[in-house]
Amino acid sequence: MNGPGLSFPVEFDPTLPRRHSSGNIFARFFLVSTWAGIAALALLMLTILNDSIGYVIITTEVDPASLAVNGVPYEEQTNQQLTDILANHLSARRLRVLEKETPFADLNQAELVLLVEQEVLDPEAAATFSMVQSLFDRSMVNAELAEHPGATMQMRFWLQPGLLSNSGSSNALLAGIRTALYGSLWIIAITILVAFPIGVGAAIFLEEYTVDNAFYRLLRANITNLAGVPSIIYGMLGLAIFVRGMQPITSGALFNAVSGDPAAATGRTILSAGFTLALLILPLIIINAQEAIRAVNPLLRQASLGLGATQWETIWHHVLPQAMPGILTGTILAISRAIGETAPLVVVGAATYITFDPTGPFSKFTTLPIAIYQWVSRPQPEFRSLAAASILVLMALLLSLNAFAIALRNRLQKKQ
Amino acid sequence: MLSSNIMPYAQSNIFSKTGEQEEAAGASGFAIEARNLSIHYSAFRAVKNVDMAIPERKITAIIGPSGCGKSTVLRSFNRMNDLVPGAHAEGDVIFMGQNIYAPQVDPVEVRRRIGMVFQKPNPFPRSIYENVAWGARLNGFKVGLGRPSMDEWVENCLRKAALWDEVKDKLNQSGLSLSGGQQQRLCIARAIAIQPQIILMDEPASALDPIATLKVEELMQELARDYTIIVVTHNMQQAARVSDQTAFFTVDADRAGMLVEFGDTRQIFTNPKDSRTEGYISGKYG
Numbered sequence: 010m011n012g013p014g015l016s017f018p019v020e021f022d023p024t025l026p027r028r029h030s031s032g033n034i035f036a037r038f039f040l041v042s043t044w045a046g047i048a049a050l051a052l053l054m055l056t057i058l059n060d061s062i063g064y065v066i067i068t069t070e071v072d073p074a075s076l077a078v079n080g081v082p083y084e085e086q087t088n089q090q091l092t093d094i095l096a097n098h099l100s101a102r103r104l105r106v107l108e109k110e111t112p113f114a115d116l117n118q119a120e121l122v123l124l125v126e127q128e129v130l131d132p133e134a135a136a137t138f139s140m141v142q143s144l145f146d147r148s149m150v151n152a153e154l155a156e157h158p159g160a161t162m163q164m165r166f167w168l169q170p171g172l173l174s175n176s177g178s179s180n181a182l183l184a185g186i187r188t189a190l191y192g193s194l195w196i197i198a199i200t201i202l203v204a205f206p207i208g209v210g211a212a213i214f215l216e217e218y219t220v221d222n223a224f225y226r227l228l229r230a231n232i233t234n235l236a237g238v239p240s241i242i243y244g245m246l247g248l249a250i251f252v253r254g255m256q257p258i259t260s261g262a263l264f265n266a267v268s269g270d271p272a273a274a275t276g277r278t279i280l281s282a283g284f285t286l287a288l289l290i291l292p293l294i295i296i297n298a299q300e301a302i303r304a305v306n307p308l309l310r311q312a313s314l315g316l317g318a319t320q321w322e323t324i325w326h327h328v329l330p331q332a333m334p335g336i337l338t339g340t341i342l343a344i345s346r347a348i349g350e351t352a353p354l355v356v357v358g359a360a361t362y363i364t365f366d367p368t369g370p371f372s373k374f375t376t377l378p379i380a381i382y383q384w385v386s387r388p389q390p391e392f393r394s395l396a397a398a399s400i401l402v403l404m405a406l407l408l409s410l411n412a413f414a415i416a417l418r419n420r421l422q423k424k425q
Numbered sequence: 426m427l428s429s430n431i432m433p434y435a436q437s438n439i440f441s442k443t444g445e446q447e448e449a450a451g452a453s454g455f456a457i458e459a460r461n462l463s464i465h466y467s468a469f470r471a472v473k474n475v476d477m478a479i480p481e482r483k484i485t486a487i488i489g490p491s492g493c494g495k496s497t498v499l500r501s502f503n504r505m506n507d508l509v510p511g512a513h514a515e516g517d518v519i520f521m522g523q524n525i526y527a528p529q530v531d532p533v534e535v536r537r538r539i540g541m542v543f544q545k546p547n548p549f550p551r552s553i554y555e556n557v558a559w560g561a562r563l564n565g566f567k568v569g570l571g572r573p574s575m576d577e578w579v580e581n582c583l584r585k586a587a588l589w590d591e592v593k594d595k596l597n598q599s600g601l602s603l604s605g606g607q608q609q610r611l612c613i614a615r616a617i618a619i620q621p622q623i624i625l626m627d628e629p630a631s632a633l634d635p636i637a638t639l640k641v642e643e644l645m646q647e648l649a650r651d652y653t654i655i656v657v658t659h660n661m662q663q664a665a666r667v668s669d670q671t672a673f674f675t676v677d678a679d680r681a682g683m684l685v686e687f688g689d690t691r692q693i694f695t696n697p698k699d700s701r702t703e704g705y706i707s708g709k710y711g
């Protein structure tokens with residue numbers, strides 16, 4: 010084939026079928042990887058669900074039926090009757106200890122029922138089964154039940170109200186995540202409050218106020234690098250700066266607000282943890298906010314400046330509102346990361362076992378991922394179920410935070 | 426078309442400090458004057474040694490081949506070039522008896538007095554009303570006896586920009602919902618809402634269709650009763666149609682833009698003094 014008007018021959022090889030087929034190979038590959046991802050996710054959810062529902066065989070110190078009075082089960086008895094049960098079944102020493110913690114007269118009926126369960130019944134999970142075992146291997150479950158005379162068996166969804174309302178306990182049946190949940194919420198609140206304004210502020214400064222010289226180029230490159238630093242190193246940093254360096258502040262000593270606990274007095278508090286996680290996600294927020302600010306149409310800036318607006322007015326009225334959806338998206342990602350962090354908090358000094366709710370930024374803390382980590386590392390299967398249910402709570406927390414941020418972002422976008 | 430009594434507030438003092446300064450501007454008879462102006466982008470000299478005095482309340486067109494520095498010169502008149510990293514100006518630009526490049530001059534103040542309309546319509550992603558009101562509010566628009574309310578002022582500016590009838594029922598809709606030509610007139614309304622003395626327009630109609638272009642041209646002539654207009658255009662017919670004065674720029678051997686000829690539009694187009702001008706307008710190059 011000779012190209013018209015060309016002085017040399019030109020030939021084209023019509024390879025369209027081959028080009029299509031190589032395109033199809035890629036398309037098929039991407040399809041497979043997408044489905045592999047979906048399958049992995051489904052498997053994960055199934056594993057968690059599998060562990061969080063199933064039969065439990067429960068043995069108790071005392072037969073619950075024996076506590077009934079005139080056919081009224083102990084759960085429905087009056088305060089006086091419950092106090093009597095405690096007095097009849099516990100040693101005098103144990104009674105004194107409990108009475109000293111909180112006088113029985115100050116407890117309401119539900120709290121007394123819980124106390125009876127803990128102290129008198131002291132239920133124990135003799136055997137715990139997964140969902141698959143419960144559904145498809147009844148003979149094994151029944152054989153196990155037969156080995157525990159007097160035991161009761163119940164189908165238990167471990168994500169039950171008690172999981173949220175009880176605090177940590179060495180008894181899996183009575184353990185809950187209340188303190189860990191409060192700890193996580195407190196820490197995330199502090200992390201957002203610290204990291205969002207500082208991160209967005211730094212991004213504004215870097216994008217709008219710095220000139221493009223070697224120093225700031227190096228600075229920007231380093232912020233990107235910081236986003237890749239392993240989180241445990243932020244834990245070391247938090248330990249050095251917040252726990253040790255700023256101890257008077259983070260322990261609350263400066264404000265006369267030390268929580269009374271020896272661990273908290275050393276600065277191993279919610280405040281230190283929040284600051285540490287803020288430090289951890291700061292680079293992520295800065296990078297994403299910079300990206301969002303850079304994406305704002307330069308014509309918009311020119312329009313604003315051309316009307317005699319100052320640089321700050323231009324940023325505040327036009328650049329930030331335009332960039333906010335992008336900034337929020339970056340912040341969502343950063344917070345999701347912070348919520349699941351364990352290692353840096355362990356370094357900063359998360360408590361492994363606390364039963365008292367955090368009362369403020371100067372309390373000692375534990376968090377959901379730490380509680381989960383502790384439970385999965387125990388050998389008994391009932392703690393694995395407890396962990397699985399807690400993972401569901403963590404995921405729900407994460408999803409609701411994200412949903413909130415996405416709703417906020419959509420509202421901002423619609424306003425324009 | 427438009428009648429100029431639509432703008433009853435044009436002379437009233439609705440912004441702080443406007444009155445005395447308008448007097449100062451009137452003194453020289455020129456709205457703005459470039460004296461030996463050269464502009465560099467880092468090491469590259471984009472425009473060299475421009476001398477031009479722009480008459481008040483007239484339309485001055487700047488024409489010339491692409492890359493000869495028309496936009497550069499225009500942007501230097503309200504210090505929009507300051508936003509380009511590495512850009513700097515040498516020489517003087519005299520406005521209201523002041524060199525706007527003098528160290529004590531605040532570029533924000535300059536831009537508030539010398540408005541700008543850009544090549545691509547760039548309304549704010551806000552309501553039509555807000556597009557007009559924002560700049561006025563920002564610059565201390567004052568309501569009071571004998572002065573318009575903000576609603577009246579917005580209406581006045583939209584009428585002045587020949588847009589009122591098209592948008593009066595949808596002032597709360599986004600400025601971005603308008604057509605390209607309407608957006609550009611909204612940008613003009615926005616510019617006059619802060620009562621500048623000069624309006625700079627950089628190819629304001631190049632992104633518009635012929636009908637919208639015509640509307641903007643009519644609007645420019647209407648606005649020239651109250652404002653000094655400097656317009657960059659690559660469209661020679663447009664320059665011939667709308668302008669009173671025309672400046673022809675070209676590039677010299679080392680690619681620096683320079684002013685070749687500046688004078689009455691009719692003279693430039695019928696009887697150019699410089700052979701390069703003649704060549705350009707007769708379509709020989711550029």
Ligand SMILES: Nc1ncnc2c1ncn2[C@@H]1O[C@H](COP(=O)(O)OP(=O)(O)O)[C@@H](O)[C@H]1O
Pocket residue numbers: 466471489490491492493494495496497498509682
């Ligand atoms: N932001 C900038 N940075 C560097 N050089 C620029 C910039 N803007 C314009 N120039 C250069 O300055 C010269 C004049 O540009 P410009 O004023 O845009 O020309 P015109 O508007 O006449 O087409 C051109 O050579 C262009 O490459």
Ligand SMILES: [Mg+2]
Pocket residue numbers: 495496497
């Ligand atoms: Mg140009």
